[in-house]
Amino acid sequence: MxxxxxxxxxxxxxxxxxxxxxxxxxxxxxxxxxNFKKAKGALIGIVALVAVFFIGYAMASTELYLDVAIPVTSETVSRIIGGGIHATFLFIGLAIIATIYTEVSKLFR
CATH class of the missing domain: 1.20.5 (Single alpha-helices involved in coiled-coils or other helix-helix interfaces)
Structure with missing residues (x-):
């Protein structure tokens, strides 16, 4: 029951x-x-997010590492994972650059 x-x-x-x-x-x-005019900023952000992922995907390698114990990995899956990792690194770099820019611009105000 x-x-x-x-x-x-x-x-x-x-x-x-x-x-x-x-x-x-x-x-x-x-x-x-x-409300399309109010949504332009969000759309620009989404397009930038997708663009950074595709840049990471383009930089990713299709090489398969046989030492890794994942038996179902194909070249496409490997490239998607590599693209996600590269996109993460790009976002971290952009965040660091934005932080440095913000702090330096505060010094000159």
């Missing part, structure tokens, strides 16, 4: 989580269309 109630509760939670995710996506797109 309790197992079936737990299963029903889990299924209901998953359904509600899915509906919530769909609602968030729908209303985000709706507000983006309605």
């Amino acid at each position: 309790t197992d079936s109630l737990i299963n029903i509760g889990l299924i209901l939670a998953y359904v509600l989580l899915g509906l919530t995710a769909l609602g968030v996506i729908f209303f985000s797109i709706f507000q983006l269309i309605v």
Whole structure:
């Protein structure tokens, strides 16, 4: 009896989580269309994020390392993982540069 109630509760939670995710996506797109001028900054940020990931993806190697114990890694998966790592390094570098720029510009104000 309790197992079936737990299963029903889990299924209901998953359904509600899915509906919530769909609602968030729908209303985000709706507000983006309605208030396009206010959304320009967010769109520029999203485009920059995607651009940095593609730069990291382009820099990534397709070389497979056989010493690693991951048997299902293909060249595509290796390149996506490498792209994510390179994008992370690029974002860390950009954050450091932005921090230094902010602190130096505060000195001259």
